[in-house]
Amino acid sequence: MASIFKWLLRLTGGAILLVLVAVLGLYYLLSRSLPDYDKALTVEGLSAPVEIVRDHANVPHIFGQGDADTFFGLGYAHAQDRLWQMVMLRRTAQGRLSEVFGPRTLEIDKVMRRFDLHDLARSSVAAQTPETLRALEAYAAGVNARLTEINADALGRGAPEMFLFNAPMAPWQPADSLAILKLMAVQLSSHLEHEVLRARTSLALEEATRLDDILPLAPGSGLAALPDYASLMPGAETLRHAALTTRPRHPLSPFNPRAFAGASNAWAAAPARSASSGTLLANDPHLGFSAPAIWYLARLELERGGVIGGTIPGMPAILSGRSNDLGWGLTSSYLDDQDVHIERLNPENPGEYLTPEGYKPFLTARSIIRIKDAEPVTLTLRWTDNGPVLPGSHADLGTVTPAGHVASLSWTALDPADTTMSAAIALMGAASVTEALSAGELYIAPSQNVLLVDSDTIAMKTLGAMPRRNAQHESQGRMPSRGWVRQNRWQGISPYSANPEFTAPAGGVLGNTNNKTVDRPFPLHVSYVWGDTQRIHRWQRLMQSREVHTRDSFIEAQLDTVSFTARSLLPLIGANLWFTGEAAPDGTPERQRQRALDLLSDWNGEMNEHLPEPLIYAAWMRALQDRLIRDDLGPLAREFAHPDPVFIERVYRDIDGASAWCDVRQSSPVETCTDIARMALDDALVWINERYGTALESLRWGDAHQATHDHPVLGDVPVLRYFVNIRQSTSGGDNTLQRGRTRGSGPEPFQNVHGAGYRGVYDFADPDSSVFVISTGQSGHFLSRHYDDLAQLWRRGEYIPMSLDPELARAAAVGITVLEPALPQ
Secondary structure, eight states: OHHHHHHHHHHHHHHHHHHHHHHHHHHHHHHTTSOOOSEEEEETTOSSOEEEEEOTTOOEEEEOSSHHHHHHHHHHHHHHHHHHHHHHHHHHHHTOTHHHHGGGGHHHHHHHHHHTHHHHHHHHGGGSOHHHHHHHHHHHHHHHHHHHHHHHHTOGGGSTHHHHSOOOOOOOOHHHHHHHHHHHHHHHOOHHHHHHHHHHHHHHOSSGGGHHHHSOOOTTOOOOOOOOHHHHSTTGGGGTTOOOOOOOOOTTOOOOOGGGSOEEEEEEEOGGGBTTSSOEEEEEEEEEOOSSOSOEEEEEEETTEEEEEEEOTTSOSOSEEEESSOEEEEEEOOOOOEEEEEEEEETTEEEEEEETTEEEEOEEEEEEEOOTTSOOEEEEEEEOSSOBEEOTTGGGGGGGOOTTEEEEEEEGGGOTTOOHHHHHHHHHHOOSHHHHHHHGGGOOSSOEEEEEEOSSOEEEEEESOOBOOOTTOSSTTSSOEETTSGGGSOOOBOOGGGSOEEESOTTSEEEESSBOOOOOOTTSOOOSOOSBSSHHHHHHHHHHTOSSBOHHHHHHHHTOOBOHHHHHHHHHHTTTTTTOSOOOOTTSHHHHHHHHHHHHHTOOOBOOTTOSHHHHHHHHHHHHHHHHHHHHHGGGGGGOOSOOHHHHHHHHTTGGGGGGGGSOTTSSSOOOHHHHHHHHHHHHHHHHHHHHOSOGGGOOHHHHSEEEEOOTTTTTSTTTHHHHOEEEEOOOBTTSSSBEEEOOSSSOTTOEEEEESEEEEEETTSGGGOEEEESSOSOOOTTSTTSSTTHHHHHTTOOEEOOOOHHHHHHTOSEEEEEEEOOOO
16 A cells, blocks of 8 residues: 555656646746847848837837837837737738638638738838838838847747747738738728618618617717618618628637727817916827737837837837827727728629629639638639628628628728828827828828827827718718719718818817717718717816816826716616615615615716726616617617617607607507616616625626736636736726726626727926826736736826936836847858
């Protein structure tokens, strides 16, 4: 017996030793790709030495003796810290994810091949300004210098993910950076989805008048009645009960549901409204959370002076930031730059489609998608005069496309001579608001509002190509239209002067929360879909509550978590529920409802992570909208996962008869809106009780509203996910200035999945007192201490200095890299 025990002990000890050796070996291999920030390196492609000073937060301050050398340094720094992220962005834009991940990403690749972004990027290289072309080439050389170093010194393939997903990595090219910029347009554009959803909802509703309730215009808009989709599109009536084709979204998919298409805040104050008599600017762009964040902080020393702010790895541009002379910030403009066209096929020849001049052959090309562990797939790409033909599975296009037809897309981002990168490079070099506005004329897509400040002026301009539509367009771009009808086709691009612009307003304050910016009639309307109808009210209150502002008051506004929506909706919905009902014993649904109403009646609408009321309110609104629409829309109701405050207000104020949504059509009784509100609150409390327990006073909004900075590839891997994912309890919500967009569906519907991955506040009375932060850390290597070191600062609403003082960067530098040019041979 003792002998058996000894052998078991030896075997156990041996197994533990083997595991320990394996773990240490794995750590060694993975840690080989951790960058060394304190070194000197000789590289090809430089004209003079470049110094990369990494400050205490690992923000690279890049000093070159010419612009090209500085952009070389940025490319090298991006590749040091975010190589895997860059490679994934490039593969996504190319439609080549399946070469690494197999069949599970095939549908993504199929659509991306049809967009043909990378070929369009290649053709756009020649359209760039000489200055931009030099920046792109130098940046690519910097990335490739890092790749050469990785190969020469066996630096763990450059990123730990490369060991798990080994695939050849081609040298970086200027077109790759342009393709990633076009990929951002994919992520930020949602009008295709809105058009399809509106058509689908039009088909589903028995009363056409109810369409403007569930998909309302932004308040203040006016629109003549449009035909319903069935009358607009011959054959669409047969699609009334078409099955939805929505599949679970892959983490690497660039196709965001319409609720996550892009959002942001930005505001500025003129010297007259600033306590320090200097201009102020705050900006926090909102994108989907990930680990690492999409944003990367950097400072570049250019010939015109230093610039500092947020970059996106793969692109040589500061997208939101400042120089000594100018500050700029971006918000999604929601300009309608997409139109879906339904193309009629020739019944005698499906290789042709109908145009105003008759049938015409598709422009076609073949594209081969190579798939890991599977046979390649060959696609036939088809283009019409209106744009590429898309598969019916994409964005549920098949549910609104009659038999004998296909869907195509007109989209400004498909311009083969896209000069958006040139606009971004010119903006960095602008010394005044006037110069910056002029630089914006080159901007094509994705459309953005740019907030600008110099020493004495503030301005806002909508950037991006605005399609020129015929005033007689059948759907005004709000639903798919017949592609063979001339009046539905684009007539070119509107002049840059037609884009909304606001300069030096009399009130001294400008801002945008993705709200409606202009109220112009079609076709100069800009958009019928806007990203915000709620946050703007809270912003206006905060801006008007002070005669003058400071950097700190702008920070307070950026971090504000009071929900205007909760304050306005709760009194309306609960009007007949507050302090009513008979006394009820503990443990009964009636008593639980009374406790919930008592808590909400004393609540000020602050979506604080430590409070129970935000969770009760959010669960109630979610259950309420579901109760209102489920019987009318059936399975389509799941497309409305986030409560729409304007819809709920229309119903409870009975605007144009909208209270009809309160009656459940399938039931005999006639339900009132108070009945539905009460039943929805009970639904919410049942869900809360099952998920979090019955002690309402002990609930914490932050337990449900955790920010999910998940690794797109490794985030679901058992054990490993605890090392690569960053989860944080957060305040805010769907409609607060500190916006934390909730998931909306699934077992964790209130997880915070979309928000401000970058925050910056710039003070031009004392520029070096400006601050910024990102939501994770600078490094994309999960073994690096800089992988998540900024995450807790971000969660607590703290920032790091945004200074152009080189001595401040050196004072606590984590390393200094010197890149020396190789001697000519």
